[in-house]
Amino acid sequence: AAGKVCPPTNPGVAAAPPEPSQPSGPSEPSQPSGPSEPSEPSEPADWADAQGPLRPGLLVGSYRVLRRIEAGGMGVVYEALHERLPRRAAVKVLRPVVSRDREQVRRFLNEARAPNLVEHPNVVQVYELGQLPGGLDYILMEYLDGETLRAGGRDLPQLLRLCAQIAATLATAHAAGIVHRDLKPANVIVVRDPLIPGGERARILDFGLAKLGDALRGELDQATQTPAQAAVGTPRYMAPEQWEGDSSKITTATDVFALSMVLFEMLAGEPAYGTDDDVTALRTMALNPRLP
Secondary structure: OOOOOOOOOOOOOOOOOOOOOOOOOOOOOOOOOOOOOOOOOOOOOOHHHOOOOOOOOOEEOOEEEEEEEEEOOOEEEEEEEEOOOOOEEEEEEEOOOHHHOHHHHHHHHHHHHHHHHOOOOOEOOEEEEEEOOOOOEEEEEEOOOEEEOOOOOOOHHHHHHHHHHHHHHHHHHHHOOEEOOOOOHHHEEEEEOOOOOOOEEEEEOOOOOOEEOHHHOOOOOHHHOOOOEOOOOOHHHOOHHHHOOEHHHOOHHHHHHHHHHHHHHHHHOOOOOOOOOHHHHHHHHHHOOOOO
16 A cells, blocks of 8 residues: 555654662662563654664565565565565555554554455555564555545546546445445546546555455455444545444445545535534534434
């Protein structure tokens, strides 16, 4: 995925240096120090303000890390280059704190595995799923040189072309028994492609919340399945049935609803419920679930 996968967090505040220790008095001889007890992996207060677990030059699989792209709630994304081939990749590493949350790990595995079940050129390719020597999970995926879908800068015909591409990609995923369940502008990367009308291609990423059909559950480990009773998604783009938290009611129509919300935002220049804040959107939907 491109550097748009993990939105950055707010910059943190540097910690103050520790105070110098006071010398011991002669009446209190110091005790010999024993071996220190191991502690859990620590993180800086603000993950986005840190380099993260990888450094430029380190090798992940067959790819050498070039730079950090950005960091977010689940992990850090880096740009890397294949050791022997002229091919770039994005490396997404799960945060240590997140790696202790079984549900978040399930979603991370889903993000890596589900795209390989959808054969479509508009779905980001995943090359490898593995673990770093310290035990942190990582995903090696296609590097997308583009930008997230956003309002403004495109005329109506081009917006409709991009939405038609997204719809065709979703249709392929649905035919494979997969509902994306978290379609939103941040999960669509627009890249240049001079071979198609309009010169732009919409690529879909982040299948972490995808719902897999019954026929696919045997192909993936059961640990990748989201619990049946869980309201997951991004509130501004969630369909009414998602709010109920019953995954049995999630169908392909859920993605169609989300696509309509994305198209509305691209045309109107603002979300359908008039706010970028998910809490406010949730309150608005509860009081007046009718769309504008």
